[in-house]
Amino acid sequence: MTLRTSAVQESWGPTAVWSCAHAQGEHVKFFVLGSVGVSHGGPVLTGGPPQQQATLAVLVLRAGHVVPLHELTAAVWGESAPGSAVMILRTYVWRLRKLLEGGEPGKTGAQILESANDGYRLAVPRGSVDAVRAEELAAKATRAHAAGELEVCAEALAEAGSLWRGEPLAGVPGPFAESQRSRLAELRLHLLEERLGVDLLRGRHERAVPELTALIREEPLRERPYGLLMRALFAAGRQGDALAVFGRAREVLADELGLDPGPDLRLLHARILSGDPALLPAAASPAPGRGGGLPAPLPAAPSGSAPTSPAAHGAATAGGPARGGAPAGLDGFPAASAG
Template sequence: MASGTVVEFRILGPLEVVDHEPLSLGGHKQQAVLAVLLLHRGEAVAADRLIEAVWAGRAPATAGKTLQVYVSNLRKALGDGPLVTRGRGYMLAAEPDQVDSDRFEKLADRGREALERGDAQRARMWLEAALSLWRGPALADFSYESFAQSEISRLEEVRLAALESRIDADLRLGRHAALVPELEALAHEHPLREQLYEQLMVALYRSGRQVDALERYQRARRKLIDEFGIEPGPRLQEIQSAVLTHDATLDLPGRFSSRRRRKAELEEGQRAPAAWVSRWAARVAGLRDRTRHLRGQVAPSVERPVRRPASAPRWLMAGTGAAALLVLAVVLLLTVGHSGGRAHKRGVLADWAGISSPSSGEVYARGQFVATSFSCGQVSGGPALMSCSDSAGTATSRGGHGHLDTSTTGLHRYTVAATVKSGSTKATSITYTVVPPPRAALETSIATAAHSRTNATLACSGGGGGGACRGTLLLTVGRRVTRRVGQRPAAAIETVMLARTSYSLAAGASRSIVVPLTDAGVLALRAAHGHRLRVQATITPTLGATAERTITLKRRR
């Protein structure tokens, strides 16, 4: 059994369907049929409605037959299952994890929830993973088609909201200087979104550019007055006043925000046990009527006392209500098996396969090692369990540990199967998304050197599943030299290594690291005019592509 990718439908950019590699979807009109069905996935779309959407009210007389040909071609491309006939129309049966827009919104929601809890680093991780799914404007192939306009507008609004949340997380993490160029471009592109101007003013103020922050406020104010005759909103006006008075609320959040985050985590932990017991109580209530025939094993109803098993701790049986329901739930799980909704006649578990970790729907970086834990069981007195195997080829007698395949990006499925001697198999699976690995980048264009060393600020971004950026930072400079080739001198460029160090950063983190200069680096910097030297910074990661950037190495006077 091989680990396989799941068919993935992509609308955050040009329309694509990927199964290991992009599938051929035919011409524009045929792709438009698939796009309409994707926008109404899970529901039947009448043929007349499809014709109206695809031909925009100008359908030829042969549109009905042409639509049938398009659907037939799409079925051949997609394989059995996703595209089905429903009455006089068609339906695309796609699970939420198969559509990139659904995954984007789920990841963005996780990021916003983390931001509300005060966990800016995790919020940034989720939000950047969500935004990395975008490959261009949503439904870019159908930007002028009337059927796509409302969804294009909705997705763009959701994208901008996620982007603003990610910038909020960056501001909380102290990355204001690196945000200024991005916010300048975004404010120019979306001049009526006041939140972008709010964030830009805060980033400029924290970067020591108070005058620039006030100038951006005036720019936004003129735009609003000239086009709509209105003043900026209260929040933007409050930030302007705060900049003028150097209000401490504009500074980086400190101890108070950390305390508030710990308080929120504590409150969440206190709520968890009650919610857990409530879920078990509901499960027990649903199973109660099916257990009346299990004589001597469980109480026939919740109202009657439950006999404590010899191995159960006494504190479990103390009191009534939720505790009694909890004990009954445990006994039911140990004694009741069900297949297709029916309890097994012996009151024991049927063949089953389970994945205890990780959970479904998670996101990981390409190349990240993710361990799995799985187990299998069988009918008591039935055929012997022959094997318990997973997608990675790990096979055991009852269960064990394996790993997820994260070698390629995209949506994947991990499956565990229990096989008995009779040949029957019970399987269960989870889906997960693999995104490009986190990447490191220099956050500044100037590195200051002193006492034979320099500091460089690195940021690790991307990798929605967490992970880390690890590798080597190398500073080099090209020096013109003259060499002899035969009898003639020839000019050449010699690379001189100025500094080299290794680094390790968690995804979403930003940190200043010390880079020791080599003897050649110290001499080159001293010899440089004005004690400034243009050097090549090469960041070699453990995973992903090597990044290069030209920066200025400046000696501190």
């Protein structure tokens, strides 16, 4: 894929869009990380009425795969499907094909949204879907971190996070949309936590403090942001504030969940309390032979840390606090599951 800049704000993220070098789906893009829509290279076109958007969302997040009518019916209505569900779905598909006309040079809407056996298949590259692009960038970030390329890692995570334009699948009804909305919201938080963790590894402690503070306000039951904020404050020379963050985490978790902080957060608290020099930036740590240990080495990127494909439409994991035994994030602190 090649990147090009554009002033169209409705494209992938704030200012960047890319063109897919595939024979199919060269111009059409699909959006689910916000309101559901389609773009032919210009403004985003709405996916239609809510249940028609739900139909499009299923086909988009399973692009390249045949979705049988009975699965499409269950995804859009669940157990409350009307008797005329199949006829309604065929009407939605007819409208969506009209919407997709012109999305690929020389192809009709029926060639983009194909009939296949007893169902339909969206015949476009999976990379034309914003959620898939976010997952590709997450995988790129993991590879870059493993290679020690923290700048590339941070850029990939930042670009992935910029693809969100609001609540995923905003206003779309149905059980499929609900499960994907939870999964994609968790994915955004996972990517944000990863980027902030990498920022700390890059020595950007003071710059990370406001963003981590806002994240904790948004998601007060997730333990990982507390740990990241404690690290950032300690590295910025604010040991007392770092310890106060632990106290706030302990109070919130006790009041809301009846739980104590997990073992990783407690261990971090003990290390900050003792002034562990390994938590300081490399330049600030005491040199060897001067009464201090070497800074802790960068942790290896965990295997399997890239988020799952949106084609898998099972229920997402909740965005609860990370506990001991969770996979490590790129910064070494346990990461919550990305679903």
